Amino acid sequence: MSTMSFNSLRKILLLIVSIVVCWSFLVIETQASTGTVTGSVLNIRDGPGTQYAKKGSLLKGASVTITESRGSWLKIKLNSGLAGWVHVDYIKTSTPSTSTPAVSSVSQGATGTVTGSVVNVREGPGTQYNKKGSVAKGQKVKINAASSSWVNITLGNGVVGWISAQYVKADPVAENPVNNEPTPASSNDSSSKIEVTGSIVNLREGPGTHYLTRGQVSKGDQLDLMEEQNGWYKVQTSRGIAWLAGGLARVLTPPSAIAEEIQSPANPVPVEDPITPTGEIPLPGEINSNSETPSKLPGIARVMLDPGHGGQDPGAIGITGSYEKDVNLTIANKTAQLLRNSGVDVLMTRSDDRYITLNGRVDIANASDASIFVSIHSNSTTNRETNGTMVFYYVDQNIPAAVAQASEREQLARIIQNNLVRSLGRADKGVRQNNYVVIRYTEIPAILVETAYLSNLEEEMLLNDIAFQDRAAQAITNGIIEYFTSKGIL
Structure with a gap:
C-alpha cells in the first residue's frame, strides 16, 4: 500500500470517528423515560426540527414515551404506536420507578391496585x-x-376490560392469603352502578342503535x-331492563375511591384544526376523556350559531366578487335576532369579521352547554348552473x-332543510352526510347549512x-324552534 493510499485511509477513518463522537453528543437513547406535555398544543414532527413536516399534535397533559433525544428535540412514541419528534421545552420528563412490580410477571388471579387518578x-x-x-x-381489581x-x-361488578399497565400496581402476595379477589359488588354497592354522563341519553331494547328506544335518562x-x-x-x-351506549355513561367506583372525571394518558383529540397560532393539524385519535358527554340537551333552548369562514378566510367568492364570509355573517346575525325575539338563548362563534379555526369553533360549541350547533354557509362549485339548498350532518361510527x-342530528338537519326549501323556493338538494370538522367533533346535534350557491x-x-x-334567517329560525318544540324544551 502506498503512503498516499495509507494517508487517505487514515483521513477517512479519522473522519468516521469524529462523526461518531459528535453524534454521541447529539443522540442519547432514553428508552426508559416517560414525559408529560406541558404546552397547550404541541406539534409532532417527522424529524428533529421545525423544517420537518408536521404529522400531528398533542394536548397539554398527554403522556408519552421518550425513545431518543437529539439536541433540543425528543423522539416520542404514543400508546397507539405513533412516533415522532417534539421540542424538549414542552415536555416534562420523568423516569419510571423500578420499585413497582412488573404487572406482566404477576400470576393470573392476583389482584392489583389502581395508581392513576382515574384510568x-x-x-x-x-x-x-x-x-x-x-x-x-386506590381501587382493587x-x-x-x-x-x-x-x-x-x-372489576367488582363483573365488567371485564383492559387498562394501561403503567397505572396499576400488582399487590404483594400474602404468605397465607385468604382471598385474593375483589369483593363482588352487592346490589347496594356503588361499583355495580353506572352514572349517565350524556345530558339526554336514549334507552334501547338491545345493545345497538338499531333497537327501538324505550325512553331516556338524564345526566347524573x-x-x-x-x-x-x-x-x-x-x-x-x-321501567324495566334496557340498554344504553357505554360512551354516554361511566361505571361508578367504590365510595372509598376518588371519582374524578377521566383523564387518560396520551389521548390526542381527534380534531383537524386546533386552536394554535400556526393552525396545525393534530393527529387523529380518540376523544379527550374530559369531553366524553357528547349528548347535551339542557332544559333551556340554547343554540350555537356558526357563521362560516371570516377574517383572512373569505370562503367561496361569487361570480361578481361576493365573499361567502360576509353573506354567512349577515344571515347568522339576522337569525340570532329572530331567535332571541322568540325566547331562544343564542350564542355565536363569531358576530363580526374575524378568523376562527375549525377546531376553535368546535371548542367554543363544546364549552357552551348549547343544545344544538348550526353552521351557516353558502355553497360553491365549478358548474355555474348548479343551484339549490342542502343541509349536512355527520355521525362518526367510531364515536359511540x-x-x-x-337520530337527533338527522332530525335537526331534515327540519332545517324542509323549512329552507319551503321558504326560499330553491332546488331541494336534500340532506346529506359529510365529514366536516365542525359537525363531526361537536358534542351536540350539529348541522351545516348550505343556503344557496355563490357560484350561480x-x-x-x-x-x-x-x-x-x-327569508333564509326566518326559515332557519323556524326550523330551530320546531326542533326544540319536538324535544319539549321550548
Missing part, C-alpha cells in the same frame, strides 16, 4: 379500543392477564349495571356517543338580497 377501562389492549368505563386511584403495556382486569342518573356487551350497558331502570345521537349568478344575487336573507 380508562377499554375493550382491548390499546387506546384505539372503545372505553367501557373507568377505575379510580382482579388481574386476568397482562402484557408489558396493558392489563386485562375484572344512576342505574344498576347488569352486564356489558360490545360497548353497551344493560341496566335496570324504573355520536352514534347514539344519530342568480343565487349570488339572491344571497346579497336583503329580502332573501330575511
Whole structure:
C-alpha cells in the first residue's frame, strides 16, 4: 500500500470517528423515560426540527414515551404506536420507578391496585379500543392477564376490560392469603352502578342503535349495571331492563375511591384544526376523556350559531366578487335576532369579521352547554348552473356517543332543510352526510347549512338580497324552534 493510499485511509477513518463522537453528543437513547406535555398544543414532527413536516399534535397533559433525544428535540412514541419528534421545552420528563412490580410477571388471579387518578377501562389492549368505563386511584381489581403495556382486569361488578399497565400496581402476595379477589359488588354497592354522563341519553331494547328506544335518562342518573356487551350497558331502570351506549355513561367506583372525571394518558383529540397560532393539524385519535358527554340537551333552548369562514378566510367568492364570509355573517346575525325575539338563548362563534379555526369553533360549541350547533354557509362549485339548498350532518361510527345521537342530528338537519326549501323556493338538494370538522367533533346535534350557491349568478344575487336573507334567517329560525318544540324544551 502506498503512503498516499495509507494517508487517505487514515483521513477517512479519522473522519468516521469524529462523526461518531459528535453524534454521541447529539443522540442519547432514553428508552426508559416517560414525559408529560406541558404546552397547550404541541406539534409532532417527522424529524428533529421545525423544517420537518408536521404529522400531528398533542394536548397539554398527554403522556408519552421518550425513545431518543437529539439536541433540543425528543423522539416520542404514543400508546397507539405513533412516533415522532417534539421540542424538549414542552415536555416534562420523568423516569419510571423500578420499585413497582412488573404487572406482566404477576400470576393470573392476583389482584392489583389502581395508581392513576382515574384510568380508562377499554375493550382491548390499546387506546384505539372503545372505553367501557373507568377505575379510580386506590381501587382493587382482579388481574386476568397482562402484557408489558396493558392489563386485562375484572372489576367488582363483573365488567371485564383492559387498562394501561403503567397505572396499576400488582399487590404483594400474602404468605397465607385468604382471598385474593375483589369483593363482588352487592346490589347496594356503588361499583355495580353506572352514572349517565350524556345530558339526554336514549334507552334501547338491545345493545345497538338499531333497537327501538324505550325512553331516556338524564345526566347524573344512576342505574344498576347488569352486564356489558360490545360497548353497551344493560341496566335496570324504573321501567324495566334496557340498554344504553357505554360512551354516554361511566361505571361508578367504590365510595372509598376518588371519582374524578377521566383523564387518560396520551389521548390526542381527534380534531383537524386546533386552536394554535400556526393552525396545525393534530393527529387523529380518540376523544379527550374530559369531553366524553357528547349528548347535551339542557332544559333551556340554547343554540350555537356558526357563521362560516371570516377574517383572512373569505370562503367561496361569487361570480361578481361576493365573499361567502360576509353573506354567512349577515344571515347568522339576522337569525340570532329572530331567535332571541322568540325566547331562544343564542350564542355565536363569531358576530363580526374575524378568523376562527375549525377546531376553535368546535371548542367554543363544546364549552357552551348549547343544545344544538348550526353552521351557516353558502355553497360553491365549478358548474355555474348548479343551484339549490342542502343541509349536512355527520355521525362518526367510531364515536359511540355520536352514534347514539344519530337520530337527533338527522332530525335537526331534515327540519332545517324542509323549512329552507319551503321558504326560499330553491332546488331541494336534500340532506346529506359529510365529514366536516365542525359537525363531526361537536358534542351536540350539529348541522351545516348550505343556503344557496355563490357560484350561480342568480343565487349570488339572491344571497346579497336583503329580502332573501330575511327569508333564509326566518326559515332557519323556524326550523330551530320546531326542533326544540319536538324535544319539549321550548
